[in-house]
Amino acid sequence: MRIDRALFRGLDALRVAAPHRSTGARPGDRRSRVRGRGVDLADFRPYAPGDDLRLVDWSAFARLEAVLVRLFHEDRDLAIAVVVDASASMGFGAPRKLDHAGELAACLAFLALRSRERVRIAIAGPRGGSVRGDHAGALPAIVRALERAEAGGTVDLAAALAAEAERGRADHAVLLTDLLVEPEVREATLLRLAALARRPVLLHVLGDCELAPDLRDGVLVDSETGEQVSVRDSRAARRDYAAGLARWCAEIEARCGELAIAYAPAFTTVPARALIAGELRRRQITEATRGGGR
Amino acid sequence: MNLASPWALSLAALAVPLVAAYLYRRHDARRTVPSAILLRAILDPRPPSRRARAQLRHRASLALIALALAAGILALAGPGAGSTRATRTVIVLDRSASMATHDRDGERLARA
Numbered sequence A: 001m002r003i004d005r006a007l008f009r010g011l012d013a014l015r016v017a018a019p020h021r022s023t024g025a026r027p028g029d030r031r032s033r034v035r036g037r038g039v040d041l042a043d044f045r046p047y048a049p050g051d052d053l054r055l056v057d058w059s060a061f062a063r064l065e066a067v068l069v070r071l072f073h074e075d076r077d078l079a080i081a082v083v084v085d086a087s088a089s090m091g092f093g094a095p096r097k098l099d100h101a102g103e104l105a106a107c108l109a110f111l112a113l114r115s116r117e118r119v120r121i122a123i124a125g126p127r128g129g130s131v132r133g134d135h136a137g138a139l140p141a142i143v144r145a146l147e148r149a150e151a152g153g154t155v156d157l158a159a160a161l162a163a164e165a166e167r168g169r170a171d172h173a174v175l176l177t178d179l180l181v182e183p184e185v186r187e188a189t190l191l192r193l194a195a196l197a198r199r200p201v202l203l204h205v206l207g208d209c210e211l212a213p214d215l216r217d218g219v220l221v222d223s224e225t226g227e228q229v230s231v232r233d234s235r236a237a238r239r240d241y242a243a244g245l246a247r248w249c250a251e252i253e254a255r256c257g258e259l260a261i262a263y264a265p266a267f268t269t270v271p272a273r274a275l276i277a278g279e280l281r282r283r284q285i286t287e288a289t290r291g292g293g294r
Numbered sequence B: 001m002n003l004a005s006p007w008a009l010s011l012a013a014l015a016v017p018l019v020a021a022y023l024y025r026r027h028d029a030r031r032t033v034p035s036a037i038l039l040r041a042i043l044d045p046r047p048p049s050r051r052a053r054a055q056l057r058h059r060a061s062l063a064l065i066a067l068a069l070a071a072g073i074l075a076l077a078g079p080g081a082g083s084t085r086a087t088r089t090v091i092v093l094d095r096s097a098s099m100a101t102h103d104r105d106g107e108r109l110a111r112a
Helices: A058-064 A097-114 A136-148 A157-167 A183-196 A235-258 A272-277 B006-027 B038-042 B048-077
Strands: A014-016 A027-046 A068-076 A079-085 A118-124 A129-133 A172-177 A199-204 A218-222 A228-231 A262-265 A286-288 B030-033
Touching (some): A014 A097, A058 A068, A079 A097, A097 A136, A172 A183, A183 A199, A183 A235, A235 A262
Parallel strands (some): A199 A262, A218 B030
Antiparallel strands (some): A118 A129
16 A cells, blocks of 8 residues: 555644543643643642742732742643554455555544654554654654555454553544454454543444445355355345444444544545545544634 | 258257356355455345245246247247148239239239
8 A cells, every 4th residue: 555645735734633631741732631830820729848939929929918829731742542453354445444544544643743742553453563653753654654554364453452552651542443343342342442542533444345335146255254144136135234234333333422432434435634624523533723724 | 850940949059148147146156245244234034944945936937937948949940740741832913903004024914
């Protein structure tokens, strides 16, 4: 796969949305829970020995005869973890679902690195691996890692998310997958995703092979499990498939809602850049930078 | 037995694509798909006995179509009982007044 660098054109005015306060340790642009030095006043507290005298509110002392120090909201950075499913099922579709997921992950990395945030990309698959960056210069290495990704075999997404949790703290965790797994595996994956970060996000990557599959007579063989399903092409079969697909997507979205996971369909029918600036922004997964966007 | 139109027997070749189409349908072409999970919504819910009856109906329909094709070809070929049978030919002469007209080549009725 080749990720065209023109993909990032027009995304300059966006960044990853952060509805929660950052828990980052490094200075950044996101409001954090930490109170100390900053710009926006948060609170006052009585002076204690060792406090910086520059923080004493002398006007309050003149009015109240109490020595109070000013506390400010500190701005910290965000840590974003992105996990890309590279199981065999992601290798299907035109364009391939894995290529589409790679482009979305590259766009998210671009948004994060432009805002001086830390990003980790993990590829869960046969040629998997992890790459991280905290400045704009790290983007080429991340893009190359995504370009090298190959789809194949089965992937234990819950284990991949657990491994990601061990790599370090993350404010945002974004999982890009088609989630074509058994219900119990899906549940374990969603639970693990919900526990990985304060802002878990599921980008549900489906392609034409799911949205408009070839249902002509024959035996259809599962690429990962080898399960065989005999189908007879008919109007009723197509109707039942469409209803089943809608029900399945609705179930996943509802379960994500229960687990406070931000869900967004990321179908290959819409280009990655349009998704980042459109659907993901509507769902408050991305947002305009201060003074940018519309 | 002789055939009035033996060429019609060549139409029996039509049976080849017919049978091939039926066999292909029965053979069930295999295709690899990302996952079978979504396809379970369209699994054939009929019990095995009903599926067996459907297969029987399928084979019976092939036999009936083949039989109809054979009957059609046979009719076109025009089978006869033997080679010595006389052939009846009817000749009709027009004796209307206009036939008495004399053309450059003579009377029309005489030429007829």
